[in-house]
Amino acid sequence: MRYLKLLKTYKKQICFTILMIILICILSYFIYHNFSKSNVSCILNREYDNYKTKIVVDFNNDHTLSIEEVFETGDNAILKTKRIEATLLEYDFSVLKNKIIVKHKIQYSKKTKNLVREYVESGYSCTNEKTINKQIKYQLDNYATYQEVGTPYEEVEIKAYSDEKDLRENVLIDNNSFDPNIVGKYVVTYRLSISDVRDEYLYRVIDVEDTTAPILKLKGPKEITLKKGETYKDAGVEVSDNYDKEIKEKIKTKGKVDTSKLGEYEIVYEVTDSSGNIASVSKKVKVTSKGGIIPQIKEEDGITYVDGTLVVNKKYSIPKDYTPGLKDTTYDAFTKLKQEAKKKGYTIQILSGYRNYADQEKLYNDYVKKYGKEKADTFSAEPGHSEHQTGLALDVGKLDTSFGNTPAGKWLAANAYKYGFIIRYPEGKEKITGYQYEPWHIRYLGKDLAQKVYKSGLTLEEYFGIDS
Numbered sequence: 001m002r003y004l005k006l007l008k009t010y011k012k013q014i015c016f017t018i019l020m021i022i023l024i025c026i027l028s029y030f031i032y033h034n035f036s037k038s039n040v041s042c043i044l045n046r047e048y049d050n051y052k053t054k055i056v057v058d059f060n061n062d063h064t065l066s067i068e069e070v071f072e073t074g075d076n077a078i079l080k081t082k083r084i085e086a087t088l089l090e091y092d093f094s095v096l097k098n099k100i101i102v103k104h105k106i107q108y109s110k111k112t113k114n115l116v117r118e119y120v121e122s123g124y125s126c127t128n129e130k131t132i133n134k135q136i137k138y139q140l141d142n143y144a145t146y147q148e149v150g151t152p153y154e155e156v157e158i159k160a161y162s163d164e165k166d167l168r169e170n171v172l173i174d175n176n177s178f179d180p181n182i183v184g185k186y187v188v189t190y191r192l193s194i195s196d197v198r199d200e201y202l203y204r205v206i207d208v209e210d211t212t213a214p215i216l217k218l219k220g221p222k223e224i225t226l227k228k229g230e231t232y233k234d235a236g237v238e239v240s241d242n243y244d245k246e247i248k249e250k251i252k253t254k255g256k257v258d259t260s261k262l263g264e265y266e267i268v269y270e271v272t273d274s275s276g277n278i279a280s281v282s283k284k285v286k287v288t289s290k291g292g293i294i295p296q297i298k299e300e301d302g303i304t305y306v307d308g309t310l311v312v313n314k315k316y317s318i319p320k321d322y323t324p325g326l327k328d329t330t331y332d333a334f335t336k337l338k339q340e341a342k343k344k345g346y347t348i349q350i351l352s353g354y355r356n357y358a359d360q361e362k363l364y365n366d367y368v369k370k371y372g373k374e375k376a377d378t379f380s381a382e383p384g385h386s387e388h389q390t391g392l393a394l395d396v397g398k399l400d401t402s403f404g405n406t407p408a409g410k411w412l413a414a415n416a417y418k419y420g421f422i423i424r425y426p427e428g429k430e431k432i433t434g435y436q437y438e439p440w441h442i443r444y445l446g447k448d449l450a451q452k453v454y455k456s457g458l459t460l461e462e463y464f465g466i467d468s
């Protein structure tokens with residue numbers, strides 16, 4: 001009885017509660033079905049007159065995301081976006097054949113979930129041609145153009161006519177948003193206004209791009225020579241770019257110089273601008289036992305002297321009429337060497353001494369005929385490039401690489417400097433000298449220089465820091 005009485009008293013409240021529960025159930029069912037039914041889809045509505053577009057997106061995981069987007073390219077060529085429940089991260093459009101591809105990146109968050117979705121919507125088909133009332137022709141030469149940043153605005157050809165009547169004066173071009181100095185994509189609107197006919201629009205997208213690479217310049221010389229143990233100071237580079245103001249920080253340096261070790265080092269500087277254009281420049285650092293920033297190279301009567309020493313190699317030649325014969329200093333020094341060798345039990349004879357230009361020419365040409373130029377160049381000098389023409393070089397012992405391994409050959413290599421000679425084309429230095437290993441070819445430099453070169457373990461080219 002007591003319960004019945006209670007029921008009677010709260011009749012209204014109970015009915016209301018039940019009704020509410022039913023309502024909530026219906027609503028939940030409705031919401032559930034609405035929210036979960038679709039896959040990712042994009043609906044694109046386009047209104048012809050003012051180019052309004054509407055995109056509706058449904059995501060498949062219990063959330064609905066609707067985006068209404070207005071793409072206005074009517075009177076003012078402004079891209080406007082109206083968003084619901086979403087944050088637009090990126091908005092970009094590019095031109096591909098007859099379509100403008102619109103790319104969005106949207107982030108939306110719902111309570112605890114924070115999802116990033118990316119989708120590409122294409123379909124803003126553009127046309128560069130319109131026929132109005134079957135009489136009026138309205139056409140743009142091109143609706144998608146590219147131009148380099150910093151170059152002035154360029155107009156395309158516009159065709160607008162009706163029965164041979166030129167209507168180009170009726171076309172109003174709006175390029176107010178265009179800035180040739182800022183990389184980006186711009187829409188230019190062409191509005192054709194004729195009385196009694198509705199306004200017609202054509203659009204052109206101008207893609208302002210930066211395809212110019214930065215300019216990178218070395219601050220110091222392209223090649224420097226340091227003495228072993230000397231401190232290397234990087235002079236660095238200068239950089240400028242047509243578009244990026246802050247580009248200095250983007251310079252990357254590759255390579256290191258170890259002045260404790262003899263050798264050649266390469267330092268490469270590289271920079272990439274904000275548009276992805278790359279520039280690079282490099283420099284060579286040679287570490288030699290002698291050092292010297294720049295070797296003193298002098299030319300006198302067609303003869304090259306490096307720090308006072310006559311040099312002949314594939315790069316530096318001597319004139320045809322230079323005919324000194326075998327120099328006395330060379331002969332005398334060799335005689336002493338030969339005598340000392342004899343004491344040790346080695347017989348070292350001169351096989352070839354002085355050769356003039358004509359002799360060398362004949363010899364070289366014979367080798368070329370027999371072996372081909374490429375091979376001949378590894379062991380024979382072109383006329384004017386032979387050390388034998390200087391009167392300072394000799395071929396001794398045996399004309400065979402095996403000579404280097406004989407006791408006489410080994411003694412020669414280890415002691416020649418004491419008499420003023422060096423083995424001019426050592427083993428393992430073929431790439432530097434340009435010649436194969438010749439344990440028999442000795443070059444007179446004088447005792448002082450020969451000793452320095454020998455102790456450095458370098459070729460004459462490396463020692464002087466000159467080209468071969």
Ligand SMILES: [Zn+2]
Binds near residue numbers: 388394395441
């Ligand atoms: Zn020789």
